[in-house]
Amino acid sequence: MKFRISMMALGATLLSSPAAFAQDTPTQTAPEPATPAAPAASAAPATVTDAEVTQFATAALAIEKINKDTTIAAADKNTKMAEAVTSSGLEPTRFNEIGQAMQADPVLNQRIQKAAAEQQPAATAPAPQ
Numbered sequence: 001m002k003f004r005i006s007m008m009a010l011g012a013t014l015l016s017s018p019a020a021f022a023q024d025t026p027t028q029t030a031p032e033p034a035t036p037a038a039p040a041a042s043a044a045p046a047t048v049t050d051a052e053v054t055q056f057a058t059a060a061l062a063i064e065k066i067n068k069d070t071t072i073a074a075a076d077k078n079t080k081m082a083e084a085v086t087s088s089g090l091e092p093t094r095f096n097e098i099g100q101a102m103q104a105d106p107v108l109n110q111r112i113q114k115a116a117a118e119q120q121p122a123a124t125a126p127a128p129q
Contacts, residue, residue, distance in 0.1 A: 048098055048108055052090065056098045057115035059088035 048056075062084035066077055085095045102109045 048101065048111075050111075052094070052098060053108075053111045053115045054119075055088045055090045056095060057112050057119060059085045059090055059095055060112070061116055061119060062088065 063081045066072060066080050066084060072080060082092055085092050088095075090098075098108075098112075102112060
């Protein structure tokens, strides 16, 4: 459960600051010689459909909102995040796969960022009023 939530938080973080995460990734993978197999494994789920990109972006935005919501008890956040992923139409395992693939695939990362950006104006438009 902890890993799943970490990956969900990772997805939200990647949407908000992909460059910062990209700087962390080489230091995590470079010291271990066995990690080249990991990017190849995460490249397999890189065939992410447009619908999954939209679902991932929706879930990541919801997770980010849950993380920032101070009215939600910390103990309840993990459950709410998992529910947000499921309600977006993705299984948590698929969400994690896409999050991992996103680390190795800058094109996928850009697709997800674009989908998130397209959703944000609609979500933030009522706020200025």
